[in-house]
Amino acid sequence: xxxxxxxxxxxxxxxxxxxxxxxxxxxxxxxxxxxxxxxxxxxxxxxxxxxxxxxxxxxxxxxxxxxxxxxxxxxxxxxxxxxxxxxxxxxxxxxxxxxxxxxxxxxxxxxxxxxxxxxxxxxxxxxxxxxxxxxxxxxxxxxxxxxxxxxxxxxxxxxxxxxxxxxxxxxxxxxxxxxxxxxxxxxxxxxxxxxxxxxxxxxxxxxxxxxxxxxxxxxxxxxxxxxxxxxxxxxxxxxxxxxxxxxxxxxxxxxxxxxxxxxxxxxxxxxxxxxxxxxxxxxxxxxxxxxxx
Ligand SMILES: [Zn+2]
Numbered sequence: 001x002x003x004x005x006x007x008x009x010x011x012x013x014x015x016x017x018x019x020x021x022x023x024x025x026x027x028x029x030x031x032x033x034x035x036x037x038x039x040x041x042x043x044x045x046x047x048x049x050x051x052x053x054x055x056x057x058x059x060x061x062x063x064x065x066x067x068x069x070x071x072x073x074x075x076x077x078x079x080x081x082x083x084x085x086x087x088x089x090x091x092x093x094x095x096x097x098x099x100x101x102x103x104x105x106x107x108x109x110x111x112x113x114x115x116x117x118x119x120x121x122x123x124x125x126x127x128x129x130x131x132x133x134x135x136x137x138x139x140x141x142x143x144x145x146x147x148x149x150x151x152x153x154x155x156x157x158x159x160x161x162x163x164x165x166x167x168x169x170x171x172x173x174x175x176x177x178x179x180x181x182x183x184x185x186x187x188x189x190x191x192x193x194x195x196x197x198x199x200x201x202x203x204x205x206x207x208x209x210x211x212x213x214x215x216x217x218x219x220x221x222x223x224x225x226x227x228x229x230x231x232x233x234x235x236x237x238x239x240x241x242x243x244x245x246x247x248x249x250x251x252x253x254x255x256x257x258x259x260x261x262x263x264x265x266x267x268x269x270x271x272x273x274x275x276x277x278x279x280x281x282x283x284x285x286x287x288x289x290x291x292x293x
Pocket of ligand 1: 164
């Protein structure tokens, strides 16, 4: 069981930034100042575990459903609508039942697969989805208005710069380092857009997997370099400190719900890091939203 460091009070909004393919040791190696600052001011570990297989589709599926890949069914690099083994309770659905929106911002995808990407997003319950931009800064640009107007629920940003450079040039290569710096710069911009001294918003930054473990240009293995990820919680209501090594990406969705006052569904494989008794009071559910859910 994990030591519990996250304290919530009055949290209404959670912003999740997925730093695709960012190895924890890249943070110090390439001097990623904004990530280091976020970690220092928040509760963090650079020794968390991602899911198996350590690929983006599986990890994103887990982040958005709370279920392990063997349960939600996305068990390869391929994005598709899988047949889940048992009931799923996507984070965004749980939020919607409490009248809270969820939005996702990802890089541009080829128009041929855009309908599928939209269908996956809808299946996962995201109310607003944009596939726009080629890099972290442009994805952030596309999310700027939403960041201003959506003051409750979940906003998810997915940045793929480091993963792309890792596949092309190898993990921890110079090009990979430059991509990691670009993601760090975008995080700095995000930290200027979002006021983290405002206790109503918690920001979570994490990677979906590492890379360069068994193979220099890949990340799908049980090697620690592929499986180890940074996880940082920062912002309103989070007490600065070190999260225990070995927490899982699967603990993040349960924690997102807890921060917003929503109980953990039984289908979730991970545990909330919010201490029991510290959960936000359950949100007032607008009747219309409750009946529509
Ligand atoms: Zn990849």
